[in-house]
Amino acid sequence: MGNLAGKLFGLLLCLQCLTELHGVLIRFTNMTCESKDLSMGTVEYCEVNTLGRTKNSIRLRYTLLKPLFKDIWFHFQLMTKGTESLDGALNWQPFLYAMDVDMCRFWKNRYNYLARKVFELIEGFSNLNHSCPYSVSATSPNLI
Template sequence: MSTNLKLFFQLIVLLFLFKQNVSEFEFTNIKCICLDEQFSSIEYCLLKSVNRSYKYISLKVNLFKAPVTKVKVNMVLHKRFNGYRPFLYNFTVDACRFLKNPAANPIANYFYGFLTVHTNVNHTCPFNTPIIFDKLSSNFVDHRITHVLPFPEGDYLLETNVYVNEVNRVVLKVYGSLS
């Protein structure tokens, strides 16, 4: 084997050994809509950019008619193709039943994994206190969508509808870009 060919194969092996993931997730927007002001209110819903590389989202929903004992969550992942189109996931889960046994629903558990360390929704029903998602960073999301379960590059929208007692109460829309 020639020296040039050996060097070529060694270079290829080195590239595979030192391969770095260049995909990066970035939050682009968040919209929180309270559909029933008698039931709950959104105290804050924000996308905070600390610097060019660190962004996070935070949310606080105050409940006026506690305790909440019957909750369903519908999540739809959209990808932008000439407008946002449903992509890969569209599911509804009974949140009270799910929180008793998260392993029973692997898809919902994957998305719940984004929130577990950033929320106070870590117990089963009933919910009596405000619902808080605190400082969910784009770096944390980036790790989960590039290493845990890789996604293709593009612009995404995660739309979440929260139903309490079979009535849609809150709509959350989180926009992001994977490049």
């Protein structure tokens, strides 16, 4: 195993221990969704709603205009507020994870550990569990 692979494995093992032993609180404050090809599908809504002081829900609906996708990629990236720029605005910077997941391959064998953990959180609240070719609009009415 290469040096980088060993470090990545160690990091994932530490994160797994943190979530199992102590729990990790992740709270979304903002979410951005966009369709790269508007002729294929549109984002109807994509928002984070506050349910309480420590609880948010995510609402998302993506409507397919042309069914039967065979090549679906999901880009996931955590961002954190960085330093202020010269004009006083806060810059968003990548934090810890940025990954691209081939969803057709993922639905067959769940090959990506982090994507598998994220999917386990949302699978009871969405209709994303379909194999390729994908012909159903994606909906997540209230992901808590």
